[in-house]
Amino acid sequence: MSAPSRFDRGHTDDLMTFLSASPTPYHAVATAAERLEKAGFRQVSETDAWEGTSGGKYVLRGGAIVAWYVPEGAAAHTPFRIVGAHTDSPNLRVKPRPDTGAHGWRQVAVEIYGGPLMNSWLDRDLGLAGRLSLRDGSTRLVDVDRPLLRVPQLAIHMDRNVTADGLKLDKQRHLQPVWGLGDTVRDGDLIAFLEDEAGLARGEVTGWDLMTHSVEPPAYLGRDRELVAGPRMDNLLSVHAGTAALAAVATSGADLPYIPVLAAFDHEETGSQSDTGADGPLLGGVLERSVFARGGSYEDRARAFAGTVCLSSDTGHAVHPNYAERHDPTHHPRVNGGPILKVNVNNRYATDGSGRAVFAAACEKADIPFQTFVSNNSMPCGTTIGPITAARHGISTVDIGVAILSMHSARELCGADDPHLLANALVAFLQP
Incomplete structure (x- = not known):
């Protein structure tokens, strides 16, 4: 059985399921691991x-x-x-002392x-x-997926x-959500509520990493349902596509000249400098241990890294019909036009000419456009994990993604065909 050459709208349906199941990074990696x-x-x-046996493995x-x-x-x-x-x-994340409020509102x-x-x-x-x-010392995931705050x-x-x-908007004064009524602020109320939601005894929770999310589910949009609106597409769309592609390649039975890898990091939105971020040691440590577990030496590790290529997949900007002047005049990515190759000569993206050739070959093999x-030269360019990955590990890296609108909104917008086109390209890249 070979890996599928083309996903269809079923992939996009599944993306919406993945988004709903993944309101936080912790839920996202648990969902990916389950798949x-x-x-x-x-x-x-x-x-x-670690043992050097063949097969699929993952680290959380x-x-x-x-x-x-x-x-x-x-x-x-x-x-x-x-x-x-x-x-x-x-998003909005809960502070260490979460219980507050004023004027009869609990916040x-x-x-x-x-x-x-x-x-x-x-x-x-x-x-x-x-x-x-x-x-x-253990952890527990919690998800109150109903209207709770506003x-x-x-x-x-x-x-x-x-x-x-x-x-x-003042970030301190104007963005504190309400969640009830009451004249008295009682420390511990929110965590006690979450202990009840998670089926835990009172006092069991001693630490938390909590964040808000929109409870409106993802949905097809448009006259012909050619668009998808939903939360966290930046960048769970790429995590979902990478998970699907890795699973397809691993179960294809095909001869693989490379070891396919999915690396999905936390904290990209704040600079990637953490033990779970792309600027930390996680990826390098896992790859090195994989080499050494198969009996390799430092020389083998150097040879493996020298031949490695990474596609850094993140969302990018589709041309906006109301703000077309904000875009480069000769580069107008459109939704449902296929994945995008992201280029910046100042290395805000890691793509160079040789990397473009690798991605073009994958898209050609998958028979999809890119x-x-x-x-725009007059506007600063964003960045990704791509340059960080290339510099930290010395591996060739190419920045790609899917073009969307409303990036960093609580609810973003993409083309309904682009998620499965991206997954096609990733399969072709992982299984050249």
């Missing part, structure tokens, strides 16, 4: 000695996952083919994570999800200039 388990992958612990660390498939008989110096992505999205104290479009979080029904750390916008009658001057994104 890889069904494809025969098995979790390995970083504290155990917080909100990050690294998964790889070792073909039967793979040499210690076999290069890797890596799909890189990130699991985090800009939750939140901090701004990353660079969200803050207005998109106003007047939206929000749930609460994340990771609870327990007294016994950040109410000030009525226009009390802000008469908002239409002319634009909405101006587009190129370049920023």
Whole structure:
């Protein structure tokens, strides 16, 4: 059985299921791991000695996952083919002392994570999800996926200039959500509520990493349902495509000249500098241990890394019909036009000419179109895990993705065909 040459709209249906099941990075990697388990992958612990057996393996660390498939008989110096992505999205995250409020309102104290479009979080029904750390040292995922919180916008009658001057939000004063009524703020109320939701005894939770999410489910949009609206497409769309591609390649039965890898990191939206971020040691450590577990030496590790290529897959900007002047005049990526190759000569993206050739070959093999994104010279360019991965590990890296609108909104917009076109390209890249 060979890997499918083309996914269809069923892949996009499944993406929406994945988005709904993954309100936080911790849930995203758990969902990806569950899917890889069904494809025969098995979790390995970083504290155990690793064996050099063939097959699929993965490591979970917080909100990050690294998964790889070792073909039967793979040499210690076999290069890797890596799909890189990130699991985090800009949002509102709960502070260490979450219980607050004023004037008869009970509120939750939140901090701004990353660079969200803050207005998109106003007047939206929000749930609460994340990771609870327990007294016994274990962790528990929690997801209150129902309307629980809301950040109410000030009525226009009390802000008469908002239409002319634009909405101006103070990150500290204006974005604290309400979740009930009461004149007395009681420390511990929110965590006690979540202990009940998770079926835990009172006092079991001693730490937490919690964040809000929109409870409105993803949906097809448009006259012909050619668009998809949903949360966290930046960048769970790439995590989902990478997971599907790795599982397909691992179960294809094809001869693989490379070791296919999925590396999905946390904290990209805040600079990647953490033990679960792309600027940390996680990926390098896993790849090195894979080489050494197969009896390899440092020389084998150097040979493997020298032949490795990474596709850093992240969302990019589709041309906006209302702001076309903000885009480069000769590069207008369109939704449903296929994945995008992201280029910046100042190395905000890692793509160079040789990397373009690798991606073009994958798209040609998959028989899909691709587009190129370049920023307008007058505007600063964003960045990805691509340059970090290339510099930290000395491996050839190419920045790609899917073109979307409303990036960093609580609800983003993509073409309904692009997710499965991206997955096609990733299969062709992992199984050249």
